[in-house]
Amino acid sequence: MLSTLPQKRSPGRPREFDRDSALKAAMLVFWRYGYEGASLADLTEAMEISKPTLYAAFGDKETLLREALHMYLGLHAEAYTTALNLPTVKQIAEAWLRLVGGVREEAAVPSGCFVVQGALVGSKASRVIQDELASIRNEATQKLEQRFARAKQEGGLPGTWEPGPLAQYLSALASGLAVQSSGGVPPEVLNQAVDQVMANWPK
Amino acid sequence: MLSTLPQKRSPGRPREFDRDSALKAAMLVFWRYGYEGASLADLTEAMEISKPTLYAAFGDKETLLREALHMYLGLHAEAYTTALNLPTVKQIAEAWLRLVGGVREEAAVPSGCFVVQGALVGSKASRVIQDELASIRNEATQKLEQRFARAKQEGGLPGTWEPGPLAQYLSALASGLAVQSSGGVPPEVLNQAVDQVMANWPK
DNA sequence: AGGTTATTTTCCACATCGGTACAAAAATAA
DNA sequence: TTATTTTTGTACCGATGTGGAAAATAACCT
Numbered sequence: 001m002l003s004t005l006p007q008k009r010s011p012g013r014p015r016e017f018d019r020d021s022a023l024k025a026a027m028l029v030f031w032r033y034g035y036e037g038a039s040l041a042d043l044t045e046a047m048e049i050s051k052p053t054l055y056a057a058f059g060d061k062e063t064l065l066r067e068a069l070h071m072y073l074g075l076h077a078e079a080y081t082t083a084l085n086l087p088t089v090k091q092i093a094e095a096w097l098r099l100v101g102g103v104r105e106e107a108a109v110p111s112g113c114f115v116v117q118g119a120l121v122g123s124k125a126s127r128v129i130q131d132e133l134a135s136i137r138n139e140a141t142q143k144l145e146q147r148f149a150r151a152k153q154e155g156g157l158p159g160t161w162e163p164g165p166l167a168q169y170l171s172a173l174a175s176g177l178a179v180q181s182s183g184g185v186p187p188e189v190l191n192q193a194v195d196q197v198m199a200n201w202p203k
Numbered sequence: 204m205l206s207t208l209p210q211k212r213s214p215g216r217p218r219e220f221d222r223d224s225a226l227k228a229a230m231l232v233f234w235r236y237g238y239e240g241a242s243l244a245d246l247t248e249a250m251e252i253s254k255p256t257l258y259a260a261f262g263d264k265e266t267l268l269r270e271a272l273h274m275y276l277g278l279h280a281e282a283y284t285t286a287l288n289l290p291t292v293k294q295i296a297e298a299w300l301r302l303v304g305g306v307r308e309e310a311a312v313p314s315g316c317f318v319v320q321g322a323l324v325g326s327k328a329s330r331v332i333q334d335e336l337a338s339i340r341n342e343a344t345q346k347l348e349q350r351f352a353r354a355k356q357e358g359g360l361p362g363t364w365e366p367g368p369l370a371q372y373l374s375a376l377a378s379g380l381a382v383q384s385s386g387g388v389p390p391e392v393l394n395q396a397v398d399q400v401m402a403n404w405p406k
Numbered sequence: 407a408g409g410t411t412a413t414t415t416t417c418c419a420c421a422t423c424g425g426t427a428c429a430a431a432a433a434t435a436a
Numbered sequence: 437t438t439a440t441t442t443t444t445g446t447a448c449c450g451a452t453g454t455g456g457a458a459a460a461t462a463a464c465c466t
Contacts, residue, residue: 176379215442
């Protein structure tokens, strides 16, 4: 019998570029310039492919963005899940702020958060994308809220917090940290602010 | 004799539109769609003037945005000043969050904050505007920090807060509230979050 | 080798972008 | 009246935007 290889080559001319690394390049461009701010010229240059090649491999710009967004989310999904599974609400809050706030040291990626600055506003033509990113933000907030609802049952929330408002508060703060980061506020400054948020965390 | 009116008319055809209300219309368009998301077609339609008229009266798009931004800031300047002059840090924080967070009921204006969503990211061509808005955000943070430094001298800050991080924290949270608002999160929800932030404010 | 299939390149289509030249229109000044 | 000044609408500019058609190319399979 013939061994079922991991991937069997499909007939036809093999592509000359690595689809995944091209997609990653596109993701970084969208991340930095936003959906409408990223032109096809920016994208093709970073992806090192020609325009029709991009078109053939990824479809139109909107589809490409969705795939890039999916990759972005996938790259961070593990960290999110880990954060949500931390034992205490305080630990979750801190992990969330450091993560979503985009407060990290890696200089290889753009500052800020794809989901925040990818299409916060824009022309009517990109309304669908704007709504999609807003939905993702809302879903994240809901995940937080559900986790905090569990925490409330299991032993209470800090201070006088309720799950919903606490989730909204953390989501907003995280988005705001991303805004500041995107605007050039250095990570140390933002980290220092988060430090003191945690230091003043209610019992 | 003819009465010397407050302003004597200059020769030439008088303009047929009100410059100030046209500028206000432009401000609302920039606020809603952002700098690059707002096309000249959007602007001229809302301002109810033709493209050459816009050019003669306001210069290019970038100059128009600056003037619209100036109007936006002017409309809120009084509220900012009032907030900064409140007696306690807690009162300042609450006023700031309600104001800058864009958590207000007026349905006549777009949601979110001009300074946040006007040009958070975008093409390289609009980098100047992006930086300008980021500067305005930073200046606001500095104003807060200076006020908190004064408060520290006069009697201490709540919890273990220091002026710099506290200012950064509030700025970020306000920007984040604006992001959430821009994404369609209803004002009541955001106000509820702010309510609990204040309820858990450290002594 | 021949045939098939997919990719790549060259060139192009068409809308929209910000920005303007021009002359008619409407007011004041002489 | 005539001249001057300023605004206004029409029509247009080059550049860039996204999106594609069609032919050339390069692998695979028999």
